[in-house]
Amino acid sequence: MSVRSRSSRAWTWARYAVLSVLALFFLLPFYVVVRNAFSTTKWITAARWNWLPNQFDLTNLRELFGRENVAMARAMGNSAVMSIGQTVLTVVIALMAGYALARFSNRASRLLLGLTLFTLMVPAAVTFIPTFVMTAQLGWIDSFRGLIIPGVFSAFATYLFRQSFVGFPVELEEAALIDGANPWTTFWRIVVPNSLGIIGAVGTITFIGSWNAFLWPLLIGREQTRTVQVTLSQFMTSQGVNYPQLFAGALVAIVPVLLVFLFLQRYLVQGVESSGID
């Protein structure tokens, strides 16, 4: 008995040791961003790797936002408009469609469910050329419409909502319908307020995906509508890149998603979990 408990205690300690080492590895990239954002170019490019930063002030940030060829402030604004707009529209559109797919059992509903599942298989990134051609035909290049709208019809979000609504108690809705409410008001007054968990889950996943998106904004964004990811990507490959300013930019660009992550992690985890269940 004692041998066993001792060996299991040793096993627990080994587990913690391994986990701690791995955790350090996982956090190292974040640390490197911080180190570089608060160091000078000379310090970063020294032949000996410096673990600590050497410039604990906002010089790099100030210089980054002062640059004329890198419109960092506008890029942050553009990204905010794009990801908030995309999150709101995606959630509303998918919420409605997902509810209809869960509650109406006519032929059109079954057909649309099949189509949604099929769309799930072909990710938007794979068909970026067709969607780009259509968006260009609409004259939506270099516009927020072009950045936001083509990406808000999500089969993935619709399917997640549908799965969640299938388990929603019908009795609540029936009570409202008997009281004379129509399906539309029942949906917004009864169903939606009772589904905030899954709405939060889909919302956080959509927001992070939208803020971090690269290929679509690269195709659509121009001078006025470049997002922060595209701006950083271009700054990164530009001639004579300034390392401290670049990493200061990365630090600034991570902050919004990190806030979402820290405060809404519960929803995020729920969203990830439900994305694997079919």
Added chain:
Amino acid sequence: MSVAAPPRTTTLLHRLRGHQGRNLWFALFVTPFVVGLAMFVYIPIAWSAYLSFFEARNTVHPTKFVGFENYTYLLGDKLFRQSLLTFIAFAAFIVPLTYVCSLGLALLLHGLKGGQAFFRSVFFLPTAVSYVIAAMIWRLAFFSGTRFGFANSLLRQFGGDNVNWLGGTNYWYWLVIVSLRLWLQVGFYMILLIAGLNRIPTDTYEAAAIDGASGWRLLRHITLPQLRTSTVAVLMLLLIGAFQAFDEFWNTLGSMTGGYPPYARPPLVHLYLISIGGSQQDLGVGGAGTMIITALIVFFGLLQNWLAGWSERKERGR
């Protein structure tokens, strides 16, 4: 006869509206989604399929029908064939590796008394980072080919020489690309697998423990079979994800002038270069490429469905 006509139209109308207008309500709920899907997914795909049979350089209203020429051109294009090989190589690394690592993390965390939430958050945190920023860290800080890159300064400390990680004179860029995606993704799949582990009833383990099973045998005979659904979902998501690879390749290997080296081109990067990002927009060839890639991914999707059904039947047959 003229008497019979009116009731017939009303029944048709009735049928269209459905009981208590239910079909109308249905239409109200799904119209935005359906119109959007049609407008930005299905009509564009059909249009691209149409364009793929024409010479469509810098235009979407082509006149010259070329049959399968765009397809034969693309399949004869060495760079396109290499991009398919790049995808296969990438998927062969990233799919099993990510699965094993995320399962490893999930098993390490599963049933941990203290600190589980903390470690889970730490491993999950990279999911919030964009591929652009991850590429920045990997390219300029960790695997910079210069002397101040982290990997190179470590190598020198152990008496090695600087390595040009991304230069293409060797295959080290695979280490860079694969480790980047691994760091960024592994937490996501770990969460999925933890959820799968939590769904395994504890009495299954207790029964096995009474039978004296432990360690590897427990994993092999209890955990993995019970995790089958999650495993299939994770592998499929990983494969679809590998198909979509663009951001990290573009940002770790792309050059200052918007160019891209001839090696390590995944399919989407190649399609981007020939149809939009290059000097001219060849939408005919781009359309043909989209059709080929879409057909491939649909094939894999159907294969996965078939495999999932097969494993379920096998399970039920036991």
